[in-house]
Amino acid sequence: MLKRLNKRFHLSYIKELNETGFRSLITDDTTIVADAGSDQLRFVPEKKNIIVLDHHFYTKADWKGMNINARDYGIDGTHEACGSTMSYMMALVMDEKNSDLFPFFMSGLIADKQDLGGISGMNLKLVDSYGEKFRKDHASILKVRHSKIHLHTPPIHSSRI
Secondary structure, eight states: OTTTTTOOOOOOOOSOOSHHHHHHHOOSSOEEEESSOTTTGGGSTTOOSEEEEEOSOOOOOOOSSEEEEGGGGTOOTTTTOOHHHHHHHHHHHHOGGGGGGHHHHHHHHHHTTTTTTOOOHHHHHHIIIIIHHHHHHHTOSEEEETTEEEEOOOOOOOOOO
16 A cells, blocks of 8 residues: 555564564654554654554553554454454555455454454455455455355366476
């Protein structure tokens, strides 16, 4: 998404979500934190240049950064939305052409095990809205139907050397 906007960016991973680890991530540039950070904003309350896209429980506090957390909108962050859900929604808000990032959304949803027991909530709305379009437009191996995921993979043939 940022690359398409010709924005320079740097991708970092936080090893520890303690105060030191979180503060080391924050620079004077705009920082986007995905799938974490709601509870860590309290470590940098003075920073305005932070956007957090999260779904975890957190303790409310005063800060100047932007915290976009599924739970603040009545969405169950355990089953109905994850970090990739929030990130995909941000990408769609920026430009609906980013709907082609659907496979990344799905991989995050599955990694967070939010597909177990069926996809629901905001995840299901996104799958219903963009999953079928993606499958049709790109002849994807993903087939999304009735809130279940069926993976169709080509057979693996052994070859002799």
